Amino acid sequence: MKYISTRGHAGQPTNPEFCDILLGGLAPDGGLYLPESYPCVTRAELDAWRTLPYAELAFEILSKFITDIPAADLRAICAKTYTAEVYCHARAGDRAADITPVHWLEPGRLGLLELSNGPTLAFKDMAMQLLGNLFEYVLAKRGESINILGATSGDTGSAAEYAMRGKQGVRVFMLSPHGKMSAFQRAQMYSLQDENIFNIAVTGMFDDAQDIVKAVSNDHAFKAGHKIGAVNSINWARVAAQVVYYFKGYFAATSSNDQEVAFCVPSGNFGNICAGHIARQMGLPVAKLLLATNENDVLDEFFRTGVYRPRKAAETHVTSSPSMDISKASNFERFVFDLVGRDPQKVAALWAEVDAGRAFDLSASAEFARIAEFGFLSGASSHADRLATIRKVFEQYGVMIDTHTADGVKVAWELAGAVPAGVPLLVLETALPVKFSETIVEALGREPERPADLAGIEALPQRVEVMAPDVDAIKRFITERVRG
Numbered sequence: 363m364k365y366i367s368t369r370g371h372a373g374q375p376t377n378p379e380f381c382d383i384l385l386g387g388l389a390p391d392g393g394l395y396l397p398e399s400y401p402c403v404t405r406a407e408l409d410a411w412r413t414l415p416y417a418e419l420a421f422e423i424l425s426k427f428i429t430d431i432p433a434a435d436l437r438a439i440c441a442k443t444y445t446a447e448v449y450c451h452a453r454a455g456d457r458a459a460d461i462t463p464v465h466w467l468e469p470g471r472l473g474l475l476e477l478s479n480g481p482t483l484a485f486k487d488m489a490m491q492l493l494g495n496l497f498e499y500v501l502a503k504r505g506e507s508i509n510i511l512g513a514t515s516g517d518t519g520s521a522a523e524y525a526m527r528g529k530q531g532v533r534v535f536m537l538s539p540h541g542k543m544s545a546f547q548r549a550q551m552y553s554l555q556d557e558n559i560f561n562i563a564v565t566g567m568f569d570d571a572q573d574i575v576k577a578v579s580n581d582h583a584f585k586a587g588h589k590i591g592a593v594n595s596i597n598w599a600r601v602a603a604q605v606v607y608y609f610k611g612y613f614a615a616t617s618s619n620d621q622e623v624a625f626c627v628p629s630g631n632f633g634n635i636c637a638g639h640i641a642r643q644m645g646l647p648v649a650k651l652l653l654a655t656n657e658n659d660v661l662d663e664f665f666r667t668g669v670y671r672p673r674k675a676a677e678t679h680v681t682s683s684p685s686m687d688i689s690k691a692s693n694f695e696r697f698v699f700d701l702v703g704r705d706p707q708k709v710a711a712l713w714a715e716v717d718a719g720r721a722f723d724l725s726a727s728a729e730f731a732r733i734a735e736f737g738f739l740s741g742a743s744s745h746a747d748r749l750a751t752i753r754k755v756f757e758q759y760g761v762m763i764d765t766h767t768a769d770g771v772k773v774a775w776e777l778a779g780a781v782p783a784g785v786p787l788l789v790l791e792t793a794l795p796v797k798f799s800e801t802i803v804e805a806l807g808r809e810p811e812r813p814a815d816l817a818g819i820e821a822l823p824q825r826v827e828v829m830a831p832d833v834d835a836i837k838r839f840i841t842e843r844v845r846g
């Protein structure tokens with residue numbers, strides 16, 4: 363499988379393969395990597411995959427995207443990654459082996475696809491654990507090392523650090539928005555004392571941190587000289603790994619491949635739902651993809667109006683679903699590439715506007731007129747909605763959900779009428795409630811359950827550098843740590 367850039371210049375070698383882009387992260391023209399074409403899944407394959415355990419399903423799907431790792435090695439990497447021991451926080455402990463079990467709220471109609479049973483209690487672990495093992499494998503084969511520069515609004519950071527801590531040849535520099543994450547999220551990241559982990563809290567929003575990651579990656583000399591890699595969903599490997607659970611969820615919610623499923627996805631950087639879009643393009647029978655935002659509703663606005671208007675930091679709200687406090691969604695570029703007929707010149711022109719801090723308007727375009735073909739619908743949620751949804755789900759079903767999943771359930775209820783009758787609707791559970799206990803207490807007047815392995819982490823000593831969102835200062839910080 364060869365990869366191309368959304369902006370047309372995929373770099374050297376021309377149209378690289380998976381292992382190159384795994385280490386490369388962002389394409390050299392500032393665009394994002396995508397496969398030359400999406401692999402199609404046949405009906406026979408769907409039939410054969412229906413009962414596969416998660417690790418084997420992951421191997422089958424990933425081997426369509428990863429053709430430069432021998433099959434036996436990729437199978438072993440998947441088997442090592444997707445185990446009940448790693449994804450041990452399932453609601454029903456005896457279902458941990460399913461890795462992403464469905465918890466039905468209304469059997470056959472409305473369910474939660476549990477994606478947050480990994481070590482850091484958010485869906486990021488689903489891909490990040492795989493990335494850790496892939497990096498280790500490829501770096502050892504090539505005798506290379508990597509310095510990962512990432513941006514987090516709260517969950518990518520801890521998932522990456524847990525996946526990479528202590529790994530040979532890997533350092534992680536993680537930028538987070540100072541003072542904007544929950545106490546639990548801060549403790550998860552900043553309490554790690556591993557020598558290869560560096561936490562930097564930038565005095566800005568997530569978007570400022572993500573802009574720094576892109577600016578550093580676009581300095582080609584610095585990137586090459588310091589072996590800079592990416593773990594955000596700008597790295598295609600993250601998105602590819604996330605495609606797998608859409609298939610797993612589909613099989614769990616249906617009894618035959620003649621049926622369809624709809625998914626509702628709490629969204630910020632558009633990585634999770636982008637994987638759902640790709641699963642649908644591959645031929646998974648997905649009736650609808652419902653996108654849910656919080657008060658930072660830039661994506662909802664686009665799907666309703668055709669206008670994409672990234673907000674400035676001052677217009678970005680600090681909310682009680684903080685991991686979705688994002689106003690410039692990086693993976694949205696991958697979707698727009700498909701929407702405009704995979705025309706890199708059009709994408710480059712649109713993102714020249716975005717990079718200059720401006721909006722773009724596709725509302726009158728022929729492309730936006732075809733948007734319904736992609737199956738997207740959208741909605742937004744507020745703090746009051748979140749509290750009401752957490753309460754209602756707890757009272758009606760006895761299930762405690764986190765604030766981001768609550769945004770998803772709120773929008774799922776709102777848009778359920780647009781899902782064809784008889785089609786099950788799965789809301790992706792993107793984090794566990796303990797990560798956001800402040801809001802859970804506000805909604806329910808009680809503390810969420812806490813897994814024993816994460817007891818008392820807020821009391822541990824923390825290690826973090828507070829810095830201005832200054833690209834040159836961050837580069838200097840990295841250079842000093844890399845030189846030692």
Ligand SMILES: Cc1ncc(COP(=O)(O)O)c(C=O)c1O
Binds near residue numbers: 516517518632633
């Ligand atoms: C808990 C949680 N829910 C939802 C999201 C949104 O996912 P995405 O950025 O892939 O759209 C994030 C972060 O990205 C998250 O951490």
Ligand SMILES: N[C@@H](CCOP(=O)(O)O)C(=O)O
Binds near residue numbers: 516517593630685686
């Ligand atoms: N919500 C994310 C933001 C980064 O998203 P990513 O999927 O692009 O890594 C976070 O929790 O950090």
